Amino acid sequence: xxxxxxxxxxxxxxxxxxxxxxxxxxxxxxxxxxxxxxxxxxxxxxxxxxxxxxxxxxxxxxxxxxxxxxxxxxxxxxxxxxxxxxxxxxxxxxxxxxxxxxxxxxxxxxxxxxxxxxxxxxxxx
Numbered sequence: 001x002x003x004x005x006x007x008x009x010x011x012x013x014x015x016x017x018x019x020x021x022x023x024x025x026x027x028x029x030x031x032x033x034x035x036x037x038x039x040x041x042x043x044x045x046x047x048x049x050x051x052x053x054x055x056x057x058x059x060x061x062x063x064x065x066x067x068x069x070x071x072x073x074x075x076x077x078x079x080x081x082x083x084x085x086x087x088x089x090x091x092x093x094x095x096x097x098x099x100x101x102x103x104x105x106x107x108x109x110x111x112x113x114x115x116x117x118x119x120x121x122x123x124x125x
Contacts (some may be wrong), residue, residue, distance in 0.1 A: 009119030022095030050105025
């Protein structure tokens with residue numbers, strides 16, 4: 001059974017940083033492209049960043065320079081380092097797995113077969 005478990009969300013002030021983690025089990029992690037998406041109130045789900053192994057990355061323009069995606073294949077974990085957070089970053093953040101993709105990470109949610117339950121990030125003063 002595939003499981004993706006996110007952690008690291010919370011309530012922070014503008015300008016603060018958070019690091020989200022997603023631990024995967026039940027799949028061959030090193031063969032998966034991993035992605036982070038977010039869902040804000042009243043908005044559609046948005047791709048944030050994706051990464052394949054050995055590390056091809058894709059980051060949406062709106063967070064480029066502030067967010068960094070990385071992965072540790074030994075720990076079956078993908079991370080999203082978020083710096084200089086803004087109120088517009090407030091959302092539920094989900095990680096997702098695209099099995100057997102060692103090419104380019106996709107920004108399309110339909111490419112991802114497995115999803116975590118999400119972790120909430122609130123940026124407010």
